[in-house]
Amino acid sequence: MKKLTVISAAILGLSTLFVSSATFAKTNEIAVIVKSENSNFWQNVKKGALAAEKELGGKYKVSFQGPQAETAIDEEVNMVKNAINRDVAGIVLAASDPNALIQPVKEAFQHAIPVVIIDSGINSDGKYYQSYLATDNYAAGKLAAEKLLAELKGKGGKVGVMSYTPGSDSAIKRGGGFVDAVKAQKGIDVLETRYSQSDMTLALNQTTDVLASNPELVAMFGANEPTAVGMARAIKEKGYAGKIVAVGFDGNKALQDFVRDGTLNGIVVQSSYQMGFKGVNTIDRILKGEKVEKFIDTGVVYVTKDNIDSEEAQGVLY
Template identity: 35%
Template sequence: MKKLVVCLAVFTLAMSAMFAGAAFAAEKPYNIALIIKATDSDFWQYVIVGGTNYGLEFPEVAKVTNYGPPSEADIDKQVAIVEDVIASKPDAIVIASTSSDATVPALERAVDEGIVVITIDNKVNTDKVHSFLATNNTVGGALAADKMVEAMNAAGIPLKGKVAIVSAMAGIQVLDDRDAGFTEQMKKIAPEIEIIPPRYVDNDIIKALGVAEDLITANDDLIGIFADNNHTGDGVSRAIAEQKLEGKIMVTAFDSDPEEIKALESGAIKALILQDPYGMGYKGCDFAVQVLDGKEVPKYVDTGAVAVTKENMNDEEIKGLLDPMLKKKQ
């Protein structure tokens, strides 16, 4: 009887090892689903350019298909997209999940079904994913504060008065981290400045414009606004430009799109904190392929944050970050 038990145990272990090894026994080219947060934002289009370029460069290795809801506010729609993608049985999913929690059950099920899952931009609250590539948003927020104070000093604005935060959405971890990093750094380097709590705009440019106008009207001593993504940057910079307040209210913002780039050139925005959305899409797909090939990849990769001002925006090493469409292969 003991021999039988031992034999069964050995057989079970052998079968487990066999199935573990076969979990990613897919044929090339691997089918990779790249799921972004929203199709209405240039930032996420830059992610798509990165992922698409990877597939074009290595057609024998990967076929990349893109998915995403219209807006970052469409969290339920993104969850439904994830469910549909899992049902189509891709070899891998590379996803920027808007919510840290809403997609977790589906992503955990995907891993259990043998699908490689790589997350980018926003951390999801599970340890099951194979890798996570993202900006350290707390550091990026602090960098935005540094650049704002530099702009104030350059404009001869005393470090007294109020600074506001216009945030795309409430309860989104990456945005919370940016706002917290900005706030803590401002307290350190400009302790006499009062920080107005974040105003949320549902990731809507027109709402961001309206909130910025309200803040300007209600606060005569407003000397700065931090916009924590490209849509808020677009809205805030419009308010500054329309009222010709480039020399009075210093604006720093996250990410880049054509409107933010124009605002940087005009001085409505003093600095943009750039992530690497192209790299997230490209490297995310590459990491998926490496895992499918049986290779090890880091659990977390900091994709970096760079401050861009009018002075350095034309540097060669900056151009590709400022406008990743320049890298588009088709």
């Protein structure tokens, strides 16, 4: 009976489909599934999601989970499938891999469970999910490059790019925006991108290697929280703080401290809290039959020593 209802509702359109799904759902759970639980960035997503749960007055129960590491893609796939089996009301998902998560998101769609993607997308040509809430990562990478180049003031040399998970949608776009902008500058040689697998210790070791083997190095970019922390620690430990321009991405306490002491010239900070908060609220809007935007830009703030204590910066730092 439920299957016939869902099929009939599909003919009337997606919004009707999801309203029908909400009627038949076994639970009122909204599952928030992220790349890893072991990061302040993702914990800030959790804070936002739980704040939305509270604002909605207990209408839904928000669950939160993620693998121990962002490289545990199969584990995240299983988490999505388990959420489908629990017949959750909706799923908020940060995809660790743009291809591996297509099938489980498709399965959610087939079960009339709305999916809102946050942070990193999937390569499904816009199908199977209802909205994508994220930083415009290409624009954010370009902004990081522009700030870094401004600090160089026309000085030429080599620039190191420290990224995280190869194949991740956000890593591809963020790194692409940065590299494209820097390569357009005359006199700059962009080194081959290093990937830390979002492991701070690996990022530290990779940065140490780049510093030692490139005497013409003038600047570095660390493209996510653990990578930027590892990069900054290596820069400081090896005595390069203030000698090279360094820009990070994300805004945990360690990165804030590196901005304050001058190890990092600045950090590009996403609003991970808003990803969680708006992600849950967007699921609620879908289930109420409202039309939602296909892409919602959650924005970034460039934080430096000069503005780190401002209201705007403090609103995104965590």
